Structures are given as C-alpha cells and as structure tokens.
Amino acid sequence: MSEPLDDLIYDWxxxxxxGPVFGDRPLEIHDETLRDGIQNPSVVDPGIGDKLEILHLLxxxxxxxTDVGLPGAGPRAFExxxxxxxxxxxxxxxxxxxxxxxxxxxxIAPMVEVSQRAGIPxxxxxxxxxxxxxxxxxxxxxxxxVERSVKAIEFAVKEGLPVTFVTExxxxxxPRLLTDLFRAAIDSGASRLCVCDTVGHVxxxxxxxxxxFTRHVVEGTGADVKIDWHGHNDRGxxxxxxxxxxxxxxxxxxxxxxxxxxxxGNAPLDLLLINLKLLGAIDHDLSxxxxxxxxxxxxxxxxxxINYPVVGDDAFxxxxxxxxxxxxxxxxxxxxxxxxxxxxxxxxxxxxRRQEIVIGPMSGISNVTYWLKDRGIxxxxxxxxxxxxxxxxxxxxxxxxxxxAVIDRHRRQESSGEA
Numbered sequence: 001m002s003e004p005l006d007d008l009i010y011d012w013x014x015x016x017x018x019g020p021v022f023g024d025r026p027l028e029i030h031d032e033t034l035r036d037g038i039q040n041p042s043v044v045d046p047g048i049g050d051k052l053e054i055l056h057l058l059x060x061x062x063x064x065x066t067d068v069g070l071p072g073a074g075p076r077a078f079e080x081x082x083x084x085x086x087x088x089x090x091x092x093x094x095x096x097x098x099x100x101x102x103x104x105x106x107x108i109a110p111m112v113e114v115s116q117r118a119g120i121p122x123x124x125x126x127x128x129x130x131x132x133x134x135x136x137x138x139x140x141x142x143x144x145x146v147e148r149s150v151k152a153i154e155f156a157v158k159e160g161l162p163v164t165f166v167t168e169x170x171x172x173x174x175p176r177l178l179t180d181l182f183r184a185a186i187d188s189g190a191s192r193l194c195v196c197d198t199v200g201h202v203x204x205x206x207x208x209x210x211x212x213f214t215r216h217v218v219e220g221t222g223a224d225v226k227i228d229w230h231g232h233n234d235r236g237x238x239x240x241x242x243x244x245x246x247x248x249x250x251x252x253x254x255x256x257x258x259x260x261x262x263x264x265g266n267a268p269l270d271l272l273l274i275n276l277k278l279l280g281a282i283d284h285d286l287s288x289x290x291x292x293x294x295x296x297x298x299x300x301x302x303x304x305x306i307n308y309p310v311v312g313d314d315a316f317x318x319x320x321x322x323x324x325x326x327x328x329x330x331x332x333x334x335x336x337x338x339x340x341x342x343x344x345x346x347x348x349x350x351x352x353r354r355q356e357i358v359i360g361p362m363s364g365i366s367n368v369t370y371w372l373k374d375r376g377i378x379x380x381x382x383x384x385x386x387x388x389x390x391x392x393x394x395x396x397x398x399x400x401x402x403x404x405a406v407i408d409r410h411r412r413q414e415s416s417g418e419a
Contacts, residue, residue, distance in 0.1 A: 008338075008341075009341070021246075021247055021279055021281065022246050022247055022279075022281045025251075027246055027251075027252075027253075027276060027281055027282060028064040028065070028251055028252035028253075029062075029063050029064050029065075029252070029253060029255065029269065029272065029273065029276075029282075030063070030064060030065045030066070030067070030098070030228065030252050030253065030254045030255070031058050031063050031065070031066040031067065031254075031255065031256070031257070031269055032066075032067045032230075032254050032255065032256050032261070032266060032269075033054065033058075033066075033256045033257045033260065033269065033296060034046075034051055034054065034055075034066065034067065034068055034069055034084075035067035035068070035069050035070060035099075035100050036067065036100075036254075036256060036261050036262065036266055037256035037257065037260040037261050037265075037266065037296075037300070038260070038300060039261060039262045040260045040261055040262060040263075040265065040300075040302070041262075041263075042302070043260055043300040043301060043302050044299070044300050044301045045300075046299035046300060047299075048079075048080050048083055048084075050295065050298075050299035051080060051083075051084060051299075052083070052084065052087055053295055053299075054257075054292065054295055054296060054299065055068075055084055055087060055088070055093070055095070056091075056093070057288055057291055057292040057295060058095055058292065059093045059094060059095040060285075060288055061273065061284060061285075061286060061288060061289060061292060062282070062284035062285070063095055063269070063273075064095070064096060064252065065095060065096035065097070065098050065123065065252070066095055066096070066097065066098065067098045067099065067100055067125065068080075068081050068084040068085060068097050068098070068099060068122075069081040069084070069099065069100075070099065070100055070101060070107075071099055071101075071110035071111055071113075071114050072101055072106065072107040072108075072109075072110045072111075078110055078114070081099060081110075081114055082114050082117060082118060084097065085097045085114050085115070085118040085120065085122060086117075086118045088118075088120065089118050089119055089120045096123060097120070097122050097123065098122065098123040098124070098125050098164070099111040099114065099122050099123070099124060099125065100125045100126075100127065100166075101124070101125070101126055101127075102126065102127060102128065102152075103126045103127065103128040103148045103149050103151070103152035103153075104148075104152060105151070105152065105155050107126070107152075108124055108126060108152060108155055108156050108159075111124055111156070111161065112156070112159045112161065115159075115161060121160070121161055121162060122161060123161065123162045123163070123164060124156040124161050124162065124163045124164065125163075125164045125166050125194065126149075126152045126153065126156065126163060126164075126165060126166060127166035127167070127168050127194075127196075128145055128148060128149055128166075128167065128168060129145075129167075129168040129169055129198075130145060130167040130168060130169060130170060130173040130177055130178060130181060131168075131169035131170075131172040131173045131174075132172075132173070132174060133169070133172065134168065134169055142177050142180065145177070145181065146180055146181060146184050149165065149181060149184060149185060149188075150184050150185075150187075150188045153165060153185055153188040153189060153190050154188050154189065157188065157189035157190075162191050162192075163185075163189060163190045163191060163192070164190065164191070164192035164193070164194050164228060165181075165182075165185035165190040165192070165193055165194065166194040166196060166228075166230070167181060167182075167193075167194070167195060167196060168196050168198045169196065169198040169199060170195040170196045170197070170198075170210060171195070171196070171197040171198075171199075171201050171202040171206055171210060172199070172201055175213060178213070178214075178217070179217055182214065182217045182218070183217065183221060186218070186221050186223045186225055187221075190225065191224075191225060191226065192225060192226045192227070192228055192251075192252070193214060193218065193225060193226075193227055193228065194227075194228035194229075194230055194254075195210055195211070195214055195227065195228070195229060195230070196230040196231070197229075197230070197231040197232055197238075197241065198230075198232060199232060199234060200231070200232040200233055200234025200235050200237070200238065200263075200264070201234070201235070202231070202237070202241060203235075203237060203241075204237070204240060204241060204244045207229070207241050207244045207245050207248060208244065208248045211227065211229070211245055211248040211249050211250055212248060212249065214227050215227065215249050226251040226252065227249065227250050227251050227252075228250065228251065228252045228253070228254065229241075229242060229245035229246075229250040229252070229253045229254065230253075230254040230266075231245070231253075231254070231266065231267045232261065232262070232263070232264075232265070232266055232267075233259060233261075233264050233265045233266060233267065233268075234263060234264055238255075238259065238265075238266060238267035238268070239259075239267055239268055239271050239272060239275070241267070242254075242255065242267040242272050243272070243275060243276075246276075246281070253267070253272065254266070254267065255267040255268060255269030255270075255272045256268070256269055257269050257270055257292055257293060257296040258270065258293055258296055258297060258302060258304060258308070258311075259271070260296070260300060260302055270289055270292065270293055270310065270311060271309055271310070273286055273289065274286065274289070274309070274310055274346065274351065277350065278346065286350065286351050286352075287350075287351065287352040288352060289310065289311065289351050289352060290310070290311045290351060290352050290353060291352070293308075293311035294311070309346065310346060310351050310353065311351075311353075315346075315348075315353065316344060316348040316353050316354065316355050316356055317356040317357075317358055318343065318355075318356070318357060318358070319357070319358045319359060319360035319362060319363050319367065319397045320362050320363070321362060321363050321364030321366065321367060322364075323343045324357045324363065324364070324366055324367045324370065325364065325366040326342045326343050327339050327342060327343055327355055327357060328357070328366050328369075328370050330342045336349070339355060340355060357370045357371060357374075358371070358397045358398070359371055359387060359388075359391045359397065359398050359403060360391055360394065360396065360397035360398060361391055361392055361393075361394055361395065361396075361397075363388070363391055364388075365384055365388065368384045368387045368388050368391075369384060371387075371403065372384070372387075377407065382410070382414075383407065383410050386406055386409075386410045387403060387406050387407070387410075390402070390406045
C-alpha cells in the first residue's frame with residue numbers, strides 16, 4: 001500500500017481517544033470450548049482426536065489458557081482431560097491447562113490426579129454461586145458459601161495447584177458477600193478471581209462497576225491477584241462486554257469458539273480475538289481462525305451461521321454490482337490491500353479468507369467478468385450476456401453448478417451455430 005492509511009480511511013473510533021484502549025499490559029485469552037462450550041444442549045461432546053486438534057489450533061492462535069474439561073464428571077471425562085494435559089506436556093505447548101469444578105474436594109481431587117500423572121500443573125477453577133437468588137434456591141447461607149469456598153481453595157493450594165476462585169452469577173451478587181468471598185479466597189491462596197455474568201444479565205455499565213469494585217477489593221488486600229471475566233450471551237452483549245472487561249482492567253477474558261455454550265452461549269472466542277487484533281491489542285497470527293471454527297463446528301455438530309462474521313460463508317462474499325465493481329477496480333490497481341478493505345471493515349486476508357464475488361439478480365457485468373476470469377474462463381461478450389440474463393431471471397445468487405450449466409449450454413449453442 002503506497003498511500004497513507006489516514007488518507008483513505010477516516011477512523012471515528014480514534015476521535016478523542018485518550019490513550020491505548022487496553023493500556024500496554026498483556027491481554028490473556030482463556031478458552032472454554034471443551035468445558036462450558038459443550039454444555040450447550042444441542043452440541044456433541046467431541047471425540048478425543050477432535051479435542052486434540054482443537055487444542056493444537058488454540059495453541060497456534062496464541063490463546064493463553066484452556067479449560068480441558070471436568071475430570072470429576074466420569075471416567076470418559078477424566079481420560080479425555082488426562083490425555084489433553086499430557087499432550088500439552090509432551091508437545092511442550094504454550095497453552096495453560098485448567099479444569100473446572102465445584103467448591104468440593106471430590107471435584108478437585110481428580111484435577112490433582114491429572115496434574116500428578118501428566119507431570120505439569122493444572123489450574124483449578126473452582127466455582128460456587130454467590131447471588132441472593134441462587135442462595136435462596138439452594139438454601140445456602142453466606143457463611144456456608146464462604147466456608148465451602150475456603151475449604152476447596154485450601155485443598156487445591158495444599159496440593160500445589162494454582163487456583164482461580166469463580167463466583168457464579170457475580171453480576172447479580174451483593175457487594176457485601178463478594179467482598180467477604182474475595183478476601184477469604186485471597187487469604188486462602190487463590191491467585192485469580194473470576195467474575196461471571198453467568199446468565200447474561202449485565203450491560204457495559206455493570207461490567208465497569210463490577211471490575212472496578214473487584215479491583216478495589218484486591219488492591220485493599222495488597223495481594224498480587226489477577227481478575228478474570230466470564231460472560232454469557234443471553235442479551236447479545238457477551239462480546240462487547242468482554243471488550244469492555246479488558247478496557248476496565250480484567251487481566252483474562254473467557255470465550256468459546258463460535259460462542260457455543262449453555263442456552264444461547266458464551267462470548268465468542270473467535271470474534272474476541274478478531275476485535276483485539278483489529279484494535280492492535282494483540283499481534284497473534286490468526287490465519288488459522290477459520291480452521292478452528294470449522295473444526296469446532298464439525299466436531300460438535302454445531303453449524304456455523306452463513307452470516308457469522310469472518311468465518312461464515314457470506315462473511316466476504318458479495319453479489320451486489322456496486323460492491324463488486326469497487327473491489328474489482330481496486331484489484332485492477334494491483335492493490336490487494338485496497339481490494340480487501342474498500343467494501344470490508346474486516347480484512348479477509350488477515351484471517352485466512354479472501355474476498356468473493358458471486359453472481360445474482362443484483363449483479364452487473366463486472367461480477368460476471370470477474371467470476372469467469374477468476375476461474376480461467378474466457379469472458380466473451382455473448383457468454384457474459386447469457387450468464388447475466390440467467391442471473392437477472394433468478395430469485396437467488398447462482399451456485400457454481402448453475403453458472404457452469406449456463407456456460408455449458410452456451411457452448412453447445414455456439415457449437416451448433418445457435419448462439
């Protein structure tokens with residue numbers, strides 16, 4: 001690209017920007033696909049071969065840590081978790097293994113065994129509900145919640161494992177109990193606190209209030225304890241809340257590939273990575289992001305919506321004549337940078353994709369010409385006219401097979417002298 005970016009794109013996102021969006025601290029991404037993700041009621045728990053492929057793709061994408069499952073859930077779950085942690089150890093992957101479990105020694109003991117047998121630490125993510133509504137439903141008292149949490153954390157710490165203390169439904173919990181829980185967790189040896197929007201309740205204002213509150217509690221103890229954010233998508237705010245969580249001071253943010261998870265799902269890990277990359281907050285190579293999305297989709301039998309950003313079939317595909325013409329003109333300038341941005345806020349090439357031009361009822365000559373040349377087919381005037389005539393008579397964008405059928409028919413007519 002020869003011309004300055006500022007001359008071609010005026011970025012309103014940067015107007016009155018007071019500084020870097022996330023500061024200069026490292027941002028840690030935590031994956032929950034193989035734990036919280038497969039708790040979605042409509043997905044399949046992948047086989048171990050698929051899980052290993054997903055693990056390696058997450059590592060290649062620079063994801064900081066991943067929840068490899070609930071080893072206390074049963075024999076199959078335990079064996080899968082052990083195999084994944086051993087893979088991390090044997091292949092010397094950079095990604096950190098974590099396991100989730102209730103604040104019960106019976107849930108944490110299998111994590112200890114996995115760690116000992118694999119020969120590397122496994123981060124314990126031990127969780128308990130903290131909201132008044134959950135307390136009422138479970139007949140829990142605040143004292144019981146604190147006592148159970150302390151006992152679980154101390155057990156894991158005594159076994160030499162790092163602990164993240166997770167308060168479920170934090171976004172609907174009272175600050176008095178949260179203060180008591182956070183202080184008790186820190187005193188017991190927890191190295192992280194995870195605040196959760198378990199039911200997708202919170203808005204960005206709530207994210208700001210909760211992260212700042214948690215930060216103040218931590219600072220008041222003088223301890224070096226990090227803060228995690230875990231969000232669900234019930235109001236469609238999981239992604240934006242996750243970005244705000246980083247901006248307001250969270251050290252690590254959780255997500256699942258394709259946003260799968262309980263009910264309508266979790267924050268989408270792939271879209272979180274994409275936005276952090278576009279904001280300049282991370283420098284990860286995300287060219288294999290589509291490979292991760294496709295693997296998770298196939299392994300869990302969760303179809304990717306066609307309009308899903310970046311990895312959906314339609315993410316970089318246009319049939320509109322005006323749009324296609326602009327892309328083609330950019331390519332004719334010999335400038336792929338320009339062609340990848342003139343009608344796209346997300347550069348396809350950055351994520352292992354490419355701009356696609358198809359032919360439909362709103363297409364023009366430029367669409368057909370591009371389509372033919374892209375496939376090495378001579379773009380004669382009569383052939384372009386025949387394809388465009390068929391497209392204009394259609395109520396949908398033509399498939400590859402439909403366009404080739406027009407080409408074949410046109411060639412037969414030419415051969416017989418009918419064209």
